[in-house]
Amino acid sequence: MKKIEAIIKPFKLDDAKAALGEIGIDGMTVSEVRGFGRQKGHSELYRGAEYVVEFHPKVKIEIVVLDDLVEKVSVALRESAGSGKIGDGKIFIYPVEEAVRIRTGERGESAIS
Amino acid sequence: MRRIIPVLALSAGLLLPGLAMADDVTPGQFTANNVWMMIAAGLVFIMHLGFATLESGLTRAKNTTNILFKNTFIVAAGILMYALLGFNLMYPGDFSLGGFFGFAGFGISTGAEGNTIAYADGGYTYWTDFLFQAMFAATAATIVSGAVAERVKLASFMVFSVFFVGLVYPIVGSWKWGGGWLDQMGFYDFAGSTLVHSVGGWGALVGAMMLGPRIGKYVGDRMTPIPGSNMPMAAVGVFLLWLGWFGFNGGSVLSADPEATSFTLVTTCLAASAGAIAAMMTSWFQFSKPDLSMALNGILAGLVGITAGADTVSILGSVLIGLIAGVLVVYSVTVFDRIKIDDPVGAISVHLVCGIWGTLAVGIFSTNPEHSFVTQLIGVVAYGVTTLICATAIFGAVKATMGLRVSENEELEGLDLAEHGSHAYDFSLGSGFMEPSEAPKHAPLATSVAATDRA
Numbered sequence: 001m002k003k004i005e006a007i008i009k010p011f012k013l014d015d016a017k018a019a020l021g022e023i024g025i026d027g028m029t030v031s032e033v034r035g036f037g038r039q040k041g042h043s044e045l046y047r048g049a050e051y052v053v054e055f056h057p058k059v060k061i062e063i064v065v066l067d068d069l070v071e072k073v074s075v076a077l078r079e080s081a082g083s084g085k086i087g088d089g090k091i092f093i094y095p096v097e098e099a100v101r102i103r104t105g106e107r108g109e110s111a112i113s
Numbered sequence: 114m115r116r117i118i119p120v121l122a123l124s125a126g127l128l129l130p131g132l133a134m135a136d137d138v139t140p141g142q143f144t145a146n147n148v149w150m151m152i153a154a155g156l157v158f159i160m161h162l163g164f165a166t167l168e169s170g171l172t173r174a175k176n177t178t179n180i181l182f183k184n185t186f187i188v189a190a191g192i193l194m195y196a197l198l199g200f201n202l203m204y205p206g207d208f209s210l211g212g213f214f215g216f217a218g219f220g221i222s223t224g225a226e227g228n229t230i231a232y233a234d235g236g237y238t239y240w241t242d243f244l245f246q247a248m249f250a251a252t253a254a255t256i257v258s259g260a261v262a263e264r265v266k267l268a269s270f271m272v273f274s275v276f277f278v279g280l281v282y283p284i285v286g287s288w289k290w291g292g293g294w295l296d297q298m299g300f301y302d303f304a305g306s307t308l309v310h311s312v313g314g315w316g317a318l319v320g321a322m323m324l325g326p327r328i329g330k331y332v333g334d335r336m337t338p339i340p341g342s343n344m345p346m347a348a349v350g351v352f353l354l355w356l357g358w359f360g361f362n363g364g365s366v367l368s369a370d371p372e373a374t375s376f377t378l379v380t381t382c383l384a385a386s387a388g389a390i391a392a393m394m395t396s397w398f399q400f401s402k403p404d405l406s407m408a409l410n411g412i413l414a415g416l417v418g419i420t421a422g423a424d425t426v427s428i429l430g431s432v433l434i435g436l437i438a439g440v441l442v443v444y445s446v447t448v449f450d451r452i453k454i455d456d457p458v459g460a461i462s463v464h465l466v467c468g469i470w471g472t473l474a475v476g477i478f479s480t481n482p483e484h485s486f487v488t489q490l491i492g493v494v495a496y497g498v499t500t501l502i503c504a505t506a507i508f509g510a511v512k513a514t515m516g517l518r519v520s521e522n523e524e525l526e527g528l529d530l531a532e533h534g535s536h537a538y539d540f541s542l543g544s545g546f547m548e549p550s551e552a553p554k555h556a557p558l559a560t561s562v563a564a565t566d567r568a
Binding site for chain 1: 336337338339340396399400401402404406407443446447450459
């Protein structure tokens with residue numbers, strides 16, 4: 001099992017969710033985060049004073065899948081959440097030691113399918 | 114000239130039977146006048162909704178409970194203080210110190226003819242008079258709360274406002290509206306550009322200066338903006354204030370006189386509109402982008418500016434007064450930031466600067482030949498010097514005894530938590546959706562979990 005963390009542009013969330021659904025992934029956890037990489041900050045104005053906002057709002061998607069789905073997920077995310085511009089985000093892949101379904105206590109593959 | 118008229122009317126009525134002016138107003142007109150004045154009192158009360166929402170909208174969420182608490186305290190304490198001694202300090206009837214000070218005693222009671230036509234030429238009853246004026250008193254104090262927001266100690270501010278509204282406001286107010294020395298000199302302030310707005314504004318200036326700026330606002334030579342947390346609240350607040358001004362100026366006619374009230378409301382709205390446009394254009398030109406909070410301040414600037422002469426300037430005059438106020442407020446905000454006086458909501462620029470402008474504008478634009486620029490200037494200076502000294506004394510005494518400003522830690526963690534131990538907004542994790550099948554009879558609590566496009 002692998003955990004896939006994708007940090008994407010917020011307005012791409014619906015597309016990403018749809019794309020993941022098409023390859024059979026119907027469960028995920030989503031959080032609002034802020035961050036930056038090569039995307040520079042932008043400046044905003046308030047009562048005549050300029051200030052730079054460096055942390056851009058992003059969305060983080062977390063899913064846990066079996067190993068054979070990892071490549072498909074990666075491709076689906078790149079195609080749906082990418083726009084070709086700096087700031088599209090990143091995907092990180094981690095090994096998962098165990099997964100447990102809280103309701104039933106199922107472990108491993110049956111916990112995440 | 115409020116209480117002077119009823120006193121003279123009563124005297125005239127007693128000395129010259131048959132010539133009492135009160136005979137000109139029918140009971141029906143008395144009722145109509147009084148109803149309008151009571152509505153006006155309610156409208157002025159609405160300004161407190163405006164201040165509450167405007168101030169909480171332009172400050173940070175971590176201080177919202179604190180700012181609302183201060184606003185709640187001011188209106189409650191203000192009305193009580195005014196009943197206890199403010200009303201009778203402002204309208205003493207007789208002055209004991211040459212038009213500078215008089216006191217008609219503690220507490221409020223109507224006296225023999227307080228609820229009759231004889232009280233105020235059939236304009237309103239004693240009780241209406243008290244309430245309408247009490248609403249003004251509370252307004253003066255709440256102006257200060259915006260300028261000292263996010264760093265003043267709650268208890269210190271409460272002590273300051275008790276003395277400021279309880280003593281300073283009514284005593285200096287008596288100089289004009291109570292028939293004191295400035296009134297006798299011909300100084301004119303229709304609804305309080307000086308007596309309410311600049312008095313509050315001087316208090317705000319002293320408070321902001323003695324407190325110092327918020328942490329992080331001025332770093333070296335740079336000014337770091339501290340944006341407000343809720344622009345819809347700020348906008349709604351300004352519109353509520355505008356609505357309140359219908360009573361603030363409309364009620365200052367002191368009757369329901371059709372011509373005077375309707376004309377005053379028109380000049381008021383024209384000035385507000387002109388102020389908005391002028392501020393919009395000025396901020397657009399100065400900052401290369403139109404700033405909403407400046408446009409909102411522009412509305413208030415126009416309203417404060419017209420308040421001294423709403424009944425006595427021409428239509429064109431009211432528009433010009435508003436336009437100039439709108440330009441003034443934008444530059445004023447910039448200047449105060451440049452000299453590092455931190456005013457989170459622009460209270461000093463709106464109320465002090467435009468209050469002075471509105472007062473002087475009477476000397477320029479009034480259609481009444483008895484009004485003069487010099488007399489207006491004397492009034493501005495007199496109020497300025499006195500209020501400055503009094504505000505400094507009160508803030509100084511508070512600073513020396515209880516301290517004025519919260520600690521650095523308290524300011525950084527937010528006054529809501531530091532002074533109130535609570536949040537204004539629900540930040541708790543876990544108050545999210547319930548499954549419909551599990552929910553008790555009420556509907557599920559709504560909290561946004563999914564992120565949507567907010568970039």
